Amino acid sequence: MMRRRLFGVARHAGLLVWMAITLAPIYWMVMTSFKHSGEWVTWPPRWVPHEPTLINYVKVLTPGTSTFELGRQTLKILKPLWDSLFIATTASLVAVALGSALAYSWTRFGTGGRRYPYNILSIRMVPPIVIAVPFVVYYVTLRLLDTYTGLILVYLATSLPYVIWMMLAFIEEVPVELEHAARVMGASRFRVLGRIVLPLTAAGLVVTFLFVFILNWSELLLAMTLTNTEVSTIPITLNKFQSANEGRDYGPQAAIGTIATLPVVVLGFLIQKHLVRGFSFGLLRK
Amino acid sequence: MGGSERPPYPPGARRAPGDPGRSSIDAQATCRTNPGRSWIDGVLARLERERVFKWLPFVPVQGLFALLLLPNALLLVYLSFLSWRITRGAWWNAPFTGLDSFLGALGDERFLWAVGRTFGFAAVAVPLELLLGFGLALLCREPFRGRRIYTTVFLLPMMIVPAVVGYDLSMLLIDQGPFNQVLSVLAGRPITVRWLSDYTAAKLAVIGADVWQWTALTFLVFVSGLAGLPRDPIRAARVMGANRWQIFWHVELPLLKPVIAIAVVLRSMEALKIFDYPMLLTQGGPGNSTETIAVYLWRMGWEFARVSDAAAMSLILLVVVSVYIFIAIRVLRRERRRLAEEAAP
Numbered sequence: 001m002m003r004r005r006l007f008g009v010a011r012h013a014g015l016l017v018w019m020a021i022t023l024a025p026i027y028w029m030v031m032t033s034f035k036h037s038g039e040w041v042t043w044p045p046r047w048v049p050h051e052p053t054l055i056n057y058v059k060v061l062t063p064g065t066s067t068f069e070l071g072r073q074t075l076k077i078l079k080p081l082w083d084s085l086f087i088a089t090t091a092s093l094v095a096v097a098l099g100s101a102l103a104y105s106w107t108r109f110g111t112g113g114r115r116y117p118y119n120i121l122s123i124r125m126v127p128p129i130v131i132a133v134p135f136v137v138y139y140v141t142l143r144l145l146d147t148y149t150g151l152i153l154v155y156l157a158t159s160l161p162y163v164i165w166m167m168l169a170f171i172e173e174v175p176v177e178l179e180h181a182a183r184v185m186g187a188s189r190f191r192v193l194g195r196i197v198l199p200l201t202a203a204g205l206v207v208t209f210l211f212v213f214i215l216n217w218s219e220l221l222l223a224m225t226l227t228n229t230e231v232s233t234i235p236i237t238l239n240k241f242q243s244a245n246e247g248r249d250y251g252p253q254a255a256i257g258t259i260a261t262l263p264v265v266v267l268g269f270l271i272q273k274h275l276v277r278g279f280s281f282g283l284l285r286k
Numbered sequence: 287m288g289g290s291e292r293p294p295y296p297p298g299a300r301r302a303p304g305d306p307g308r309s310s311i312d313a314q315a316t317c318r319t320n321p322g323r324s325w326i327d328g329v330l331a332r333l334e335r336e337r338v339f340k341w342l343p344f345v346p347v348q349g350l351f352a353l354l355l356l357p358n359a360l361l362l363v364y365l366s367f368l369s370w371r372i373t374r375g376a377w378w379n380a381p382f383t384g385l386d387s388f389l390g391a392l393g394d395e396r397f398l399w400a401v402g403r404t405f406g407f408a409a410v411a412v413p414l415e416l417l418l419g420f421g422l423a424l425l426c427r428e429p430f431r432g433r434r435i436y437t438t439v440f441l442l443p444m445m446i447v448p449a450v451v452g453y454d455l456s457m458l459l460i461d462q463g464p465f466n467q468v469l470s471v472l473a474g475r476p477i478t479v480r481w482l483s484d485y486t487a488a489k490l491a492v493i494g495a496d497v498w499q500w501t502a503l504t505f506l507v508f509v510s511g512l513a514g515l516p517r518d519p520i521r522a523a524r525v526m527g528a529n530r531w532q533i534f535w536h537v538e539l540p541l542l543k544p545v546i547a548i549a550v551v552l553r554s555m556e557a558l559k560i561f562d563y564p565m566l567l568t569q570g571g572p573g574n575s576t577e578t579i580a581v582y583l584w585r586m587g588w589e590f591a592r593v594s595d596a597a598a599m600s601l602i603l604l605v606v607v608s609v610y611i612f613i614a615i616r617v618l619r620r621e622r623r624r625l626a627e628e629a630a631p
Contacts (some may be wrong), residue, residue, distance in 0.1 A: 011425050015436050018422060022439055025498070026446070028464055029454045029538045045464040101343035109340040118615050123355070125611045129580040133587045134361035137377060142581040152334050158341040160347060189334050215592045218447035221580060225329055225588075235449035235562070242453060242566050268445040272438060275506060 002246040032254035033057070040250040049171055056255035072130035075241055077131075077234065079257055084233040084260075085150060088216040091155035096209045098156075099163025100171070104197060105170045106164075108179075132225045139226055146228040154222055159212035166211065170204030171197070210267055210275075217264060234260045302461045355495040366597035370564035373591050380594070387598035395598055396574060400582040401606065407489070407578065408557035411496040416546075418497070419504025427512050444529065452566030455495050456482065459567075485575040487567045492576045495563040500556070502589055504549045511545030558607065579603060 029046075032040060035049040060077045098252050107110045130202070135154075136145065144150030176199055184190050198205075220235040227236065233255065241253050333339060366387050370380035391397055422440060426433055443451070458465045459481035459546050469477040479488045515538060523537045561580035568578035570585070575583075583603070586596035 007432070012429070012432070015422070015425055015432075017437050018418075019436060021335075021498070022443060022502075024464075025451070025454050025458055026442065028458055031451070032457060041460065041462065044463045045467050046464070047464070078337055098343055098347055104345055105340045105442050109336065111340040115619075118619060120476045121618070122352070122611045122615050123553045125614065126604065126607060127580060128560070129561070130585045130604050130607075131355075131358050131362065133583070133593055133596045134358045134365055137365070137593075138358050138361055152352065153354065157350055157543060160350075166605075179308065188330065189339055190330070214445060216307055218562075220449050220565070221559075221584070224584075231580065234417055235447055238447075238453055240567075241455070254457070257447075257453055260447050260450055261445070264445045264447075269438070270439065270440065275441065 026192050029257050029261075030253050032250055033258045035122060035249060035251055035254075040248075042261055056251040060252050060255050060259075075237055075252065075256070077237055077259070078106050080232045080234050080237045081259070083148070083231050084217060084235075087231075087233065088213055089156065090148075091152045091216050092159060092213040093158050094152075095159035095212055096205060099160045100167040100201070100205060100208070102160075103164045103167040104171050104193070107168060110178070117168065119163055120161045124158065126223055128158070132222065133221075145226060146230045148231060150226055151223060151231060151233075153221065154226060155216045158219075159215060160230070162215065163249075165210050166199070166208040167204060170201045170208075174200045176225045203271075206271055210264075210271055211235055213267075214264055217260075224244075307622070310403045310484040327372065327521050337527045345617055348471070353477045361598060362444075362597050365594055366601050368594045370594045377593070383594075387594045388602065389601055390595055391599045394595075394599075396577075397579075397582060399574065400577050400579045403577065404558055407493055407560055408554055411493045411500075412550070412553045412557050413486055414497050415504045416491075416549055419502045419506075420508050422501070423508035423512055426509060440505050442616070443499045444506070446499065448499060448562040449566050450493055451499050454489060455498075455563075455586055459491055469624050476619060483572045485572060488576050491567055492560070492563045492578075495567060496557065500553060504553060507545060507605045508542075510532050511542050513548060514545075515541055543623060547617050547621045551618060554610075555614065558610075 031047065031049055034052040034054070035046070036053050036055070039046050039049055039051075059172060060075060062076060063078055102111075103117075106116055139145040139150055142150075144153070178196055179192050182196055183189075188194070217231075218235060220239060222241065223233045223236050227233070238253065238256055238260075241249065241256070325601075333342065334531050365377065367382060368377065368380040369386065370377045374380065411629040423506045426436055426440075457463065461478060461480055461483075461524060463481075465481065466477055466479060469479070479487050481491045519541065520533055521534045530538070559580060560578045562583070564578055564581050565584075568576045570581045583596055583599055586592050586599065
C-alpha cells in the first residue's frame with residue numbers, strides 16, 4: 001500500500017516536471033506578447049507583465065504592408081496570415097481528398113503495386129533542401145515562383161505521403177463485407193464511397209487534415225525558397241523579423257507567435273481523442 | 287526486398303480472372319445504371335469499371351509528382367555539372383565543368399562538418415526524444431487522476447510552428463533571460479550560460495528545441511502503441527508467475543517493436559532536415575557551430591549564390607540519405623508484413 005502511494009507521488013512528480021518544461025516557453029511567449037517594450041528584457045525577468053497591453057497585437061494586426069527601413073521594420077501580418085491560411089487550407093484539403101482516395105484504391109485493389117506507399121514515403125524522406133536549388137530555376141521558367149499555385153502544388157506533394165500513410169490505417173479498418181453487401185444490392189462504387197467508407201473514416205480524415213495542415217502552416221524552408229514579395233507566410237514573416245532587426249522587437253514577434261499558434265492548438269484540442277489512432281501508420285494491432 | 291508481403295486486401299478483392307463473386311457484382315452494378323439516360327450516367331458507368339475506377343486517384347497524384355520531381359531531378363544533375371552562379375547570366379549559357387563542383391564539395395570542410403553535425407544532432411536528439419516519450423507514455427499508461435490534463439499538455443508542442451519554437455527559445459535563452467534565471471534558482475547560485483553565443487551551449491540549445499517540440503510526437507506514438515497492446519499474452523505471462531519487470535521486458539517490449547520502429551523512422555527522418563531551429567535561434571552561429579546541412583545549403587544557394595556547388599552538394603547528400611532511407615523502408619516493410627502475418631490466422 002505504502003509502495004503504491006509512493007509510486008503515485010513519484011509519477012506525479014515526474015509528469016509535473018515535464019509539464020512545467022512544456023508550458024514554460026509557451027507561457028513566456030504569451031506573456032511577452034502582452035508586455036510593453038520596457039519589460040521585454042529585464043533582470044530579473046518579469047514572468048507577469050506589470051501593465052498588460054494589447055499594443056503588440058495592434059501593431060502587427062493593423063492593415064497595410066510591412067515596411068523595412070534602416071534596420072527598423074514594422075511588420076504587418078494580416079496579409080501573411082491570410083496567405084498562410086489560404087495556402088495551407090487548400091493544399092491540405094486537396095491532399096486529403098486525393099491521398100485518401102489513393103489509399104483506398106491501394107488497399108482495395110492493390111493499385112500501383114505492393115511497394116507503392118513505400119516508394120511515396122521514401123520520396124518524402126529526402127530532405128527538401130536537396131530539391132530546393134533547382135526548384136527555383138524550374139519555377140521561374142514555369143512562372144510559378146512567388147505565386148499561390150506554386151506553393152500549393154509543392155505543399156500538396158509534400159503532404160500526400162503523410163495522408164496516404166495515415167489513411168491506410170483507417171481504411172483498413174472499414175469492413176470490406178459491408179462494401180460488398182452494398183455493391184450486391186446495387187450501389188455504385190461512388191455511392192459505396194460516400195455512404196460507407198466516408199462516414200466510417202470521417203475521424204481519420206479530420207485527424208489527417210489537421211496533421212498536414214499543421215505541417216503546411218509551419219513550413220519554412222520551401223516557402224522561403226519559392227516566394228519573394230507577392231506571397232508571404234507566417235513562418236517567413238517571423239524569420240524576416242528575426243534576421244533583419246538589430247534591436248529585437250520581442251513583443252510584436254511574440255504576438256505573431258501567439259497568433260500563429262492559437263488556431264492550431266484549438267483545432268488540436270477538438271480532435272485530440274482521435275489523434276492517437278491517426279499515428280499508427282498501419283502498424284498497430286486492432 | 288521483393289519479399290512475400292500479404293496482398294493488402296483478402297484474395298477476393300484482388301483482380302483474379304474468373305472470380306465469380308466479383309464479376310457478378312460488377313455486372314449487376316453496371317446493369318443498374320441505365321446507360322441511355324444522360325451523358326453523365328454514361329461517364330459514371332465508365333468510371334465505375336474497376337479497371338478505370340482504381341486508377342482515378344493515381345492519375346493526378348502521379349501527374350503531380352512527374353510535374354514537380356522529374357524536371358527538378360534532371361535540372362539538379364545538370365546544374366551540378368555546370369559552373370553557374372545566379373549572378374552570372376542565364377544558366378543555359380554557363381560553362382560545363384564536369385565533376386569540378388563535386389570535387390569542390392568533397393574538399394569543402396564546412397560542408398563535411400555540416401553533414402556530420404546534422405547527423406550528430408539527430409544522434410543525440412532522437413534517442414532523447416524516444417526515451418522521454420516512452421517514459422512519459424509509460425507513466426501515463428494506467429488511468430489515474432489528472433491523466434487527461436497531462437496528455438493534453440504533453441501533446442501541445444507538436445502543434446506549434448517550429449519557427450515559433452525557435453523564436454520563443456531565442457527569447458528565453460538570452461544571457462539575462464528567464465532560462466538562466468530558473469537555472470540559478472534551481473542551482474542556488476548565479477548561472478550565466480551564454481546559450482546563444484557559446485559553441486557548445488548553442489548546439490545544446492538547438493538540440494533542446496528539437497527535443498522540446500518532438501518528444502510530443504514520440505509520446506503520442508507510444509501512448510497509442512501501449513493502448514493497443516493485446517491483453518492476452520500479458521495476462522498469460524502473469525498467470526505463469528512472471529513479475530512486472532519480466533512481463534515488460536519479455537512480453538510487452540517485443541510486442542511494441544513495430545511502434546518503436548515507426549517512432550524511430552519518423553523522428554530520424556525529420557531530424558535530418560533540421561532547418562528552422564538553427565535559422566531562428568542562432569542563424570547557424572556562433573561561427574558555424576549550429577549550421578546544419580539544410581542551413582548551409584540554403585546559404586550556398588541564396589547568400590553565396592553558388593548554385594552549381596549547392597546542386598553538387600545536394601546530390602552528395604541525396605546519396606548519403608538514400609542509404610538511410612533504404613534501411614528505414616526495409617524496417618517498415620518488415621514490421622508491416624509481420625503484423626499482417628499475425629493478423630491472418
